[in-house]
Amino acid sequence: MQFFGGSEISPSPPPPTASGNNAHMLYVFNRNGVCLLYREWNRPLKTLNPQQDHKLMFGLLFSLKSLTAKMDPTSTEKGNLGVPQLPGQGCSFHSFRTNTYKLSFMESPSGIKIILVTHPRTGDLRESLKYIYNLYVEYVVKNPLYSPGAPIKLGVSYLILPSISMSEALDNFSRIKWIQISHIAFGLVAPSMMTFYHQ
Amino acid sequence: MAAIYSLYIINKSGGLIFCKDYGSAGKMDTNDSLRLASLWHSMHAISQQLSPVNGCAGIELLQADTFDLHCFQSLTGTKFFVVCEPGTLHMESLLKYIYELYTDYVLKNPFYEMEMPIRCELFDISLSQAVQKDRVALLGR
Numbered sequence: 001m002q003f004f005g006g007s008e009i010s011p012s013p014p015p016p017t018a019s020g021n022n023a024h025m026l027y028v029f030n031r032n033g034v035c036l037l038y039r040e041w042n043r044p045l046k047t048l049n050p051q052q053d054h055k056l057m058f059g060l061l062f063s064l065k066s067l068t069a070k071m072d073p074t075s076t077e078k079g080n081l082g083v084p085q086l087p088g089q090g091c092s093f094h095s096f097r098t099n100t101y102k103l104s105f106m107e108s109p110s111g112i113k114i115i116l117v118t119h120p121r122t123g124d125l126r127e128s129l130k131y132i133y134n135l136y137v138e139y140v141v142k143n144p145l146y147s148p149g150a151p152i153k154l155g156v157s158y159l160i161l162p163s164i165s166m167s168e169a170l171d172n173f174s175r176i177k178w179i180q181i182s183h184i185a186f187g188l189v190a191p192s193m194m195t196f197y198h199q
Numbered sequence: 200m201a202a203i204y205s206l207y208i209i210n211k212s213g214g215l216i217f218c219k220d221y222g223s224a225g226k227m228d229t230n231d232s233l234r235l236a237s238l239w240h241s242m243h244a245i246s247q248q249l250s251p252v253n254g255c256a257g258i259e260l261l262q263a264d265t266f267d268l269h270c271f272q273s274l275t276g277t278k279f280f281v282v283c284e285p286g287t288l289h290m291e292s293l294l295k296y297i298y299e300l301y302t303d304y305v306l307k308n309p310f311y312e313m314e315m316p317i318r319c320e321l322f323d324i325s326l327s328q329a330v331q332k333d334r335v336a337l338l339g340r
Binding site for chain 2 (some may be wrong): 024025037040042043044045047048053055059063064066067068070071072074075076077078081091092093094095096097098099100101103117146190
């Protein structure tokens with residue numbers, strides 16, 4: 001598993017952590033709060049329109065982060081509540097659970113936030129989030145046609161170009177497999193990502 | 200090191216009515232505790248809005264890098280939450296037990312005004328007994 005700066009995606013996705021097989025939503029935000037990617041697989045309840053939903057989600061994460069940074073019982077220097085902090089600064093959180101869903105959260109040092117909403121009894125998804133981050137780096141950031149900060153358009157062009165230019169790095173694996181993985185992770189084909197993580 | 204760092208009780212409108220610290224580093228002043236409590240109240244409400252399915256009752260467990268936060272909301276909207284070491288067990292039963300203590304020693308106290316800060320000696324005493332480590336383990340049985 002390469003996390004930061006690696007040029008290869010880890011050969012296999014993280015092992016399944018629980019029996020739950022329900023992924024509800026996936027969000028990717030950049031550090032300005034722009035929703036780069038939103039996928040939903042199973043969301044019967046929609047209370048808000050998409051823009052408001054994304055704003056509310058980003059606001060929840062932002063405020064929860066300032067709450068955890070202020071509440072951190074192990075550090076003596078915590079600063080004031082609500083002061084914006086750099087990614088990686090202060091105590092952050094990696095998941096929360098309600099009776100109907102579990103939200104797993106990861107923030108990269110560049111401020112990319114990846115949020116996965118799953119069934120409440122799903123196990124630790126931190127490795128899965130890192131894996132999705134690696135897919136983002138490989139297939140989006142390294143794509144010459146992608147302009148940073150723009151919402152990710154899920155299309156063939158993002159997939160074919162990197163899979164050709166990265167073919168050397170990926171020569172241990174069949175190209176079909178890699179395209180399948182990226183298809184599934186970014187929801188292009190498969191209806192449920194969790195069939196991939198939790199099969 | 201304490202397994203439980205602190206305990207908060209929030210009334211139904213988001214005001215802090217009880218706060219007890221059991222040895223977290225870096226003391227927070229009263230204003231900060233009040234702000235954190237009302238912030239938690241709003242986050243709890245927003246998390247219900249974002250639920251992908253019906254019937255969400257708000258955050259039960261928040262896992263941060265250095266602590267876990269377990270929250271219990273009573274039917275009347277009073278929220279109890281403990282901040283503890285990551286992976287501490289039996290916190291749900293502890294919170295339910297604290298809720299029992301609250302109903303017994305706070306709500307049944309004739310001098311207690313609803314939604315106001317809790318100042319009840321019997322509650323303090325039984326609470327400090329309940330959060331002792333060996334007692335918490337017993338609650339899990």
